Amino acid sequence: MPNVMAVLEQRNGTVKRVSHEVLAAARSLADHIGGEVHGLVIGPKGVNTEGLGGAGADKVLACLADDLELYQADRFTHVVAEQATTGAYSTIVLGATALGKDLGPRIAARLGCTLASDVTSISGRDGVVVTRPVYAGKAVYKLKIATEPSVISVRANAFDPVSASRTASLEEVAEADGGKGRWARTVKVKEPEHAALDVAEASVVVSGGRGLKEAENFRLIDDLAEALGAAVGASRAVVDAGWRPHSEQVGQTGKTVSPNLYVAVGISGAIQHLAGMRTAKIIVAINRDPDAPIFKVADYGVVGDLFEIVPKLTEEIKKIREG
């Protein structure tokens, strides 16, 4: 019976939300082909693996060692490839995260198999069929995966986590010889002074553009984001102007986001910006130009001066949150 492997990510000892989405994607595939889902966690000792059964795993494979706290590309590849081979998995599913986008291609190359990256749907009915947006989201491929095994990475927020009353068995697996001591080593992770929610992971994003006129005015965006519990995003224009860091840029040469709510403030909606956010569930645009292209994709628009509208909006949101 072919099983599906879900590669799960942890940060600071907790399995990430995106990994629950990976489990959900793996689960739907496994249910179609009648196999099991095995979640593989690589990380430091003491990672909390509780609840992964309910999220879709039949079994959890845990490869834990204290020096696996940070992402060590070569060692992780070695562990996944080793497990993938011994377990004869038909499909290996990862999240299309910073880690997954690096690890996925390595595993595919190591196994000599097909890779479908950043997919937004998977079906197992007639073989494995995936959809993936290409050309900056301006077109979508429907692809049949014709070979086995294969590696698939899934876009964040494209799959809803499941919850079932399943408990997963836990099996500790050892890191096989051969992966250690070579090649690249991640020596540290630099956390920013003020830990901020990442646009790629947030369920609400508030982004600002050149309409804010100067860097200091981004305070308006910060305030609105705080009221909404949102991450702050930016257009390329303001990143290139040095107002905001590249890590906040949304779009073709920035991050792709699919939050439940995306608020675009003083952003015109250039095609390259839309590339990064057009799959958001709800889009709100605030812009003084009624003809700005952002209004073509927005669910709700307010035309006018952002300097008047945004503070009012922040105030109203705060009222709701507090009331």
Next chain:
Amino acid sequence: MKIAVCIKRVPDSETRIKIGTDGKSIDESGVKFVLNPFDEYAVEEALKLKEHTNGDVVAISLGPESSQETIRSALAMGADRGVLLKCDSIPLDPLPTARALAAELEQGAYDIVFFGKLAIDNYDQAVGTMVAELLGIPSVSAITRLEVTDQSATVEREIEGAVEVVEFSLPAVVTAEKGLNEPRYPALRGIMLAKKKPLDVKDVDLSKGGLEVLELSLPSERKAGRIVGEGPEAVPALVDALQNEAKVL
């Protein structure tokens, strides 16, 4: 230092996509092709390293005959010579491409090979990392900072909400993220010189890979939205819609 940079010819980022009559590919008529934007960062970083180390930069592209123009753009920026691995069509599965590039790179004994993070046509973000794996050398993807000292290097890459610092020895592969540098514009002199720089053309045969295209289509249009109003007076209506209609608050 021997430096290589792999570059791809892709439709310009402004391109309006039309689906071809086969329903499985884009209609290329009228499409303007450019050097992949992320590959501009790769070329720039290769050139900076060359200037630093008195090195030599070869630009390699796999694609149709017309990819020669793309290679010439890299030569105009300052690369020394080009190699075109010529094939009629590039399969969607990134592995055959990675294999062909790895086979070419293997012969060159390069100290470092630059790629873009991502090609803006197929959005795989895979080829560079795959090539490193096939060659059995270290690689780091999506770097925003590179420091090379002799036979080793330190790089930074952005992850969700933080930055990873990675060390490795050469030879190695890195893939370039926006923010790594500011690509230079080719000067007129560079463009003239580029015409005379050597460009090898080699035919390659690619396997078709494991992805079969069933369909290429335009994304479903977003449902038409509405303007809830003008100015700050519209805010209550907006909040109401978000709360009661969209239910996202």
